[in-house]
Amino acid sequence: CSESDLGPISLNWFEELSAEAPP
């Protein structure tokens, strides 16, 4: 799969989503 199929990829997705999600 390419990045265009899946959208921008972040290696730190877990930390980023944890910072953004409601507590």
Add this chain to the structure above:
Amino acid sequence: TDAAEQLTPVLPDGPREESLQFVSELKDSWCACAVDVGSVWWAAAGRRELRVVTASESAVSLWEPLAPDCWGRAYTWHLTEVPVIQIVPLPDTCNLVCVALGELEIGEIRLLLYSSETDSFKHSVVKTGNIKAVVGLKDRRLVCSSRTMQEQQVEMVLLSETGGSKNRQTLMPPEDTVTAFAEVEGIREALVGTTAGNSVVVWNLKTGQLLRKMHVGYSYPASICHRAYSDSGLLFVVLSHPHAKESESPGSPVFRVVAFNPRSGRSTGVMFSCLPPGPAGYLEGDVWDTAGAAVLTSGAVAVWDLLRGRCTAVLPAGPAGHWALARWATGGAVLLAGRCSGTVHLYRY
């Protein structure tokens, strides 16, 4: 040492392919009908060894290797009030067996253990309720989803060595019912689940946050998650498809590896593992690392390399009867195949 490695390989009516090597047989002569089989690390007399656990509706037995190709029952817990439904594997945990009990659905989770303080085997209840899904995680953690008429509760319980619960953390529930959980290799605090609405959800176990809900797609309803791996910014989830039926064979995927981008919520199928040729559908399966095993409606067990999408071995039903259970032993590399009669075969993979 790995108990299986001490046992002399014997090949009476073994598998058709070389990737599974018969190691030994364990016969439970008391067993009226086996409901599950599993394994547990057990430490005794200064050494840790792999032991086999067998469950019937009213008893759970712990088996120890006595000599090459000879297993003896070390202990049996009798659980006569509520039927045993399944063994819940607790990876990397020693001297603790976890079982789910209930009538049609899970009503309680119990820990079975040996207490060195009192030199006795005992059991204790860690969770009761209308439990829909349960998983054992590394570091003696257990996650359950349960349902009341009004709401769904998702909870992580930190188990103590003595069979109690040390700590509990509530996880934010998704709107639809959670059907299965899977630990995420690579991120200790991440957990994934599948839901009745065919979504994959991601939690932060430390904070209890529900981080993401991503739809699996309509082509494969009722997907069940088994394993997940975080790599290169993607979340790879191994899903099984209980609706893989003989009518669709060959070519009906039993397992799929799907790559999710948790940032965008988009996904793509990476690999399919399909039913082997022949008139057989999928009954139930288990995944360890990148190996999948499933019992088919024909009574055979099939094993796949999930990253290559290849069926690597088939254990035919044979004259001794149909296989009913297929489980990977704790630590992988050993497949436990069980018949309803209580006979269990160990194979090195």
